Amino acid sequence: MTQKRILSGMQPTNNLHLGNYLGALKNWVALQEEGAECLYCIVDLHAITMPQDPDDLRRSTREIAAGYIACGIDPTQSIIFPQSMVAGHSQLMWLLATMTQVGKLNRMTQFKDKAGKNAEKAGLGLYAYPVLMAADILLYKATHVPVGDDQKQHLELAREIASTFNHRYKQEFFVPPAPYIMGEATRVMSLRDGTQKMSKSAESDMSRINLIDDADTIAKKIRKAKTDAAPLPETIKDLENRPEAKNLITIYASLLDKTSQEVLTELAGKQFSEFKPLLVDVAVAHLAPITARMNDLMRDVSEIDKILKDGAEKANALAEPVVRETMDIMGFLINKARF
Numbered sequence: 001m002t003q004k005r006i007l008s009g010m011q012p013t014n015n016l017h018l019g020n021y022l023g024a025l026k027n028w029v030a031l032q033e034e035g036a037e038c039l040y041c042i043v044d045l046h047a048i049t050m051p052q053d054p055d056d057l058r059r060s061t062r063e064i065a066a067g068y069i070a071c072g073i074d075p076t077q078s079i080i081f082p083q084s085m086v087a088g089h090s091q092l093m094w095l096l097a098t099m100t101q102v103g104k105l106n107r108m109t110q111f112k113d114k115a116g117k118n119a120e121k122a123g124l125g126l127y128a129y130p131v132l133m134a135a136d137i138l139l140y141k142a143t144h145v146p147v148g149d150d151q152k153q154h155l156e157l158a159r160e161i162a163s164t165f166n167h168r169y170k171q172e173f174f175v176p177p178a179p180y181i182m183g184e185a186t187r188v189m190s191l192r193d194g195t196q197k198m199s200k201s202a203e204s205d206m207s208r209i210n211l212i213d214d215a216d217t218i219a220k221k222i223r224k225a226k227t228d229a230a231p232l233p234e235t236i237k238d239l240e241n242r243p244e245a246k247n248l249i250t251i252y253a254s255l256l257d258k259t260s261q262e263v264l265t266e267l268a269g270k271q272f273s274e275f276k277p278l279l280v281d282v283a284v285a286h287l288a289p290i291t292a293r294m295n296d297l298m299r300d301v302s303e304i305d306k307i308l309k310d311g312a313e314k315a316n317a318l319a320e321p322v323v324r325e326t327m328d329i330m331g332f333l334i335n336k337a338r339f
């Protein structure tokens with residue numbers, strides 16, 4: 001049996017929020033603690049599929065690295081690196097792009113959402129985004145990819161691309177990666193509208209809790225979070241048509257490592273005026289140490305740069321032979337050259 005190898009990544013665009021933390025990062029730490037071989041990438045090449053100011057990109061890349069470490073990713077146990085420092089991501093992307101059908105890319109909902117009505121003017125990079133994501137994963141022959149629910153479709157495509165390659169070249173070379181969609185909070189919703197995903201790009205900052213928010217800001221955002229007038233019910237089924245209530249319960253449960261049902265059993269009958277202060281306390285207690293550590297790390301960016309460079313060297317050592325072998329299988333004279 002193949003050994004478990006984990007790969008995942010986040011885009012260095014804007015701030016990390018509670019959705020990134022509960023949907024992904026928290027699970028990344030758990031997998032590291034289990035002793036799995038983990039690679040956690042900062043996907044800066046994905047970030048530029050939307051225009052980025054160069055200074056902001058540099059700052060965000062370091063900030064995401066600080067966020068990973070502050071949440072518990074230990075650079076001595078896991079490999080943390082920016083995608084752009086390992087040439088193999090872009091190299092493999094091109095190779096895989098040649099065997100990805102545009103019909104499949106046309107079905108990607110993230111592209112449709114991001115390109116909006118103006119799809120004709122969207123960049124080729126935004127369209128090809130899922131192929132780069134497939135390359136990120138296949139480059140390391142990662143077996144498991146811990147992500148939030150919104151990345152499911154991209155992972156399905158990565159599996160298909162792996163199978164297309166294996167089928168075309170008649171060998172089990174790439175490992176079709178399994179999605180790891182873990183925990184209670186696989187899709188954290190906006191605090192202003194329980195039918196919309198919490199996202200970095202939503203206009204209102206009140207819709208999300210950022211990992212760099214201070215205690216007062218977190219308290220204000222939770223106090224103002226949209227709710228309904230009914231008290232908390234006894235069962236999850238009763239939350240079905242109450243998206244905002246469901247979201248706050250999910251967040252609370254996930255922060256406490258409990259199930260939503262366990263939380264409802266404790267809190268049934270309470271009004272939001274009683275529940276929200278409990279949620280504020282739990283959120284602040286959980287996030288304050290992370291924020292403090294992130295701010296601390298950002299005071300010495302040279303240390304972050306060193307961690308990223310070391311990580312990239314380790315990642316590169318794994319990636320380079322895979323690119324070389326892929327190219328050799330495809331018929332390139334790569335083994336006659338050095339790169």
Ligand code: TYM
Nearest residue numbers: 008009010011019020023024043133147148186187188198
């Ligand atoms: P990104 O940067 O949008 O999000 C990073 C991770 O956070 C999860 N996430 C959420 N989970 C629950 N609720 C939410 N509201 C929420 N918002 C975001 C995402 O599912 C993701 O796990 N395409 C990826 C980045 C990527 C990648 C990869 C991931 C590029 N290459 C290879 C895994 C493997 C993305 O845009 O994530």
